[in-house]
Amino acid sequence: MPVSVLMSDFDLPTRSASGFLLRYIAPRVEPIQLYSFFVRRLPFQLSAPQSDIIIGVGHGDKDSFTGQNEAMILEVGKYNPREVKGKMIKLLSCQTGTVLGPDLIANGAKAFLGYVDDYVWVMDSDLAATPWADEMAATSLMPVIDGLNALLDGKTAREAFDTELEGYTRNAGIEEDDLIRSCLEFNHDNAVLLGDPAARVRTRPKIMIPIPPPPIFSPVS
C-alpha cells in the first residue's frame, strides 16, 4: 500500500512530532517519504496521487496545511482534487479539521482525521536530537502513532480514530502533571473524523524481516 508520509522538521514541535513518525511509522511504509527539506508542494504533488494514505506533520490553520518552513502543501481551493481523491488523510496539525478537512472530503478524500483546534503537547527540549525517546511527548504522540498503526494494519478509519482517543484517555488517567493532562484532554476533545468511518486501506501481506538466509549446503564428503 503506497503511503505518503510528510515529516516537516524545522522547529521544536515539528522535530518532536516527525521524530515519532520517523521512528514508528516510516520503517513500515513504502518509500514515498518526504522528510525535512522535501516537505514542499512539488514533491507532494508528485507523490500524493500515487498514494492510498497521506500522513502529514506540519503547522496548519483552518484552511491550510504547511510543510517545511511553512511551505504551503494543501490550501482550500488551491490544490488538484486528484491529489486527494480516494485517499485516507491524517494531518497532525492545528485546526485543519474545521475548513480544510471538510474541503478534502468534498473533493473526494475517503476519510480525514485531524483536529478542529490547536494540537498541543509538552516535550523535552533536551531530547530534540532523539525525539522518539521523549516520554513527556510520548503521552500525546504515541496515541497518534497507535491510531496510524491501526490504520496501516487495515482497521477502519473509525477504529483507528477510537484507538487514538482511547490512548489520550488512558494516558490522561495516569498522568500526574496537570498541564500535560490538560493537553491530552484538549487533543482528545478536538480530534475529528470526517468522511466514511468504515473506510479502510488494503494491507500488505506480512513479511517476516529479516528474511531467513538460504540454507547452507556443505559438500558431501
Next chain:
Amino acid sequence: MSNQDWERVKEALRKPATPEAMQEAAEAYAQYSKVSLGKRNSRPTLVNLGKGTGYPHAVPVDRIPEELATNPEFYNFMKKIVDREKS
C-alpha cells in the same frame, strides 16, 4: 489529582485577558510550576502546530508565567487548554 495551585491557575484563567488578570495568572502559574514540571530533570516545553497565531510555537514551561503576563494571545491559548469547560 489536581492540587490547589493548579486550581488557582484555572481560576485565574477564567477572567478576560486584562493586564491584571494576566498578571494574576502568571503569578498563579509560577507558584504551580514550583511543584510540577519544574522539578523534573529536563527542559519541558509547551509546543503546538499552529500557524499564524499570536503566540510562539514553543514556550519553555519555566517561561510560561512571563508569556502569560505579557501576551494576551498566549493567555487566551492557555485559557482554552486549561479551562475548557468554562471557555
